[in-house]
Amino acid sequence: MPLLSTTGRRVPFALAALALTTVLTACGDSDQPPTTPTSSPSEVTVPVTAATVEVLDAGSEPREVLRMNLPVGTTQTATLVTQAVVSQQIDQQPAQDFSSPEITIPLSANVTADDPTAVVDLTLSSMTSPDATLQAALSGADGSAAGLSVTDSGAITALRLKPSANSANAARAAIEQALGQAVYRTVALPDAPVGVGARWVVRQQVSSEILLDQTTTVTLTAREGNRLSLAVDVSQTPQSPVWNLAGDAGTLNIDQYVMAGSGNLTVDLSLPLPIDGQMTVGGDQAYGDPDSSSVIRQTISNSIRWES
Numbered sequence: 001m002p003l004l005s006t007t008g009r010r011v012p013f014a015l016a017a018l019a020l021t022t023v024l025t026a027c028g029d030s031d032q033p034p035t036t037p038t039s040s041p042s043e044v045t046v047p048v049t050a051a052t053v054e055v056l057d058a059g060s061e062p063r064e065v066l067r068m069n070l071p072v073g074t075t076q077t078a079t080l081v082t083q084a085v086v087s088q089q090i091d092q093q094p095a096q097d098f099s100s101p102e103i104t105i106p107l108s109a110n111v112t113a114d115d116p117t118a119v120v121d122l123t124l125s126s127m128t129s130p131d132a133t134l135q136a137a138l139s140g141a142d143g144s145a146a147g148l149s150v151t152d153s154g155a156i157t158a159l160r161l162k163p164s165a166n167s168a169n170a171a172r173a174a175i176e177q178a179l180g181q182a183v184y185r186t187v188a189l190p191d192a193p194v195g196v197g198a199r200w201v202v203r204q205q206v207s208s209e210i211l212l213d214q215t216t217t218v219t220l221t222a223r224e225g226n227r228l229s230l231a232v233d234v235s236q237t238p239q240s241p242v243w244n245l246a247g248d249a250g251t252l253n254i255d256q257y258v259m260a261g262s263g264n265l266t267v268d269l270s271l272p273l274p275i276d277g278q279m280t281v282g283g284d285q286a287y288g289d290p291d292s293s294s295v296i297r298q299t300i301s302n303s304i305r306w307e308s
Helices: 013-020 132-138 169-183
Strands: 044-047 051-057 075-090 100-113 118-124 145-150 156-162 199-206 212-224 227-238 242-244 251-257 259-268 276-288 295-307
Touching: 075 169, 100 132, 100 169, 132 169, 145 169, 156 169, 169 295, 227 251, 227 276, 259 295
Parallel strands: none
Antiparallel strands: 044 156, 051 199, 075 100, 075 295, 100 118, 118 145, 145 156, 199 212, 212 227, 227 259, 242 251, 251 276, 259 276, 276 295
């Protein structure tokens, strides 16, 4: 049975279901794996889909196989800043803003295991947001923890989340979304020797609602010892032209899906987190109800920034 829109028109059930669920499943939270998290009463472990790497150009001599070196006891401090801007419109109704406010998360990293995969424990503290509501929610989240499992290629294979006991739901959701974006904006290194100017492609499946193929093209623009400067281009493509909505809410045709962007990262092979960089990925999507002419449109921009 169609639902009434804010203008009094009837909206097909599938579109209404999408509008009433979190539209960030098509943007910020799309960077979550299509697998079910495992959890304990206080900690959730989210598997991260495997990435494959293909070298397009080995670059100039000298060339070397680049590998992370993260012995137990390695520590680092870094700050992660993320934001998701989302505008959604159903047919000719006024556009609605479903954006997620900017959140700044200072991170203290400590490598607690390194064989065969590095285990990185993260402590989150003094988190801030210019949005007063989110800032109030973050006030009880100090001392929240997270963690990463990192291979020697730099690929992340798991994300652990352990919110503090006093974390409000809004704070937990914002932190999970921010760290999820960060995980799927990391760069895996190739197995083959490469030098400055090298280009490689990282392919990975992302999304919990729409299954997406993500392609990340990386260029090694400079190297100073362990420090790598990387230019990064990202694009996402749906695996299917149909979106099966959660909860048996129906299906939508994916009439348009553009999600692409670029940025840069500076990484140190001896440190677990990027030390600098920024990236913005966004685009326009349109979803049509198969039983009517109604269309829902979204314009999305996700940004991420790393600071030392």
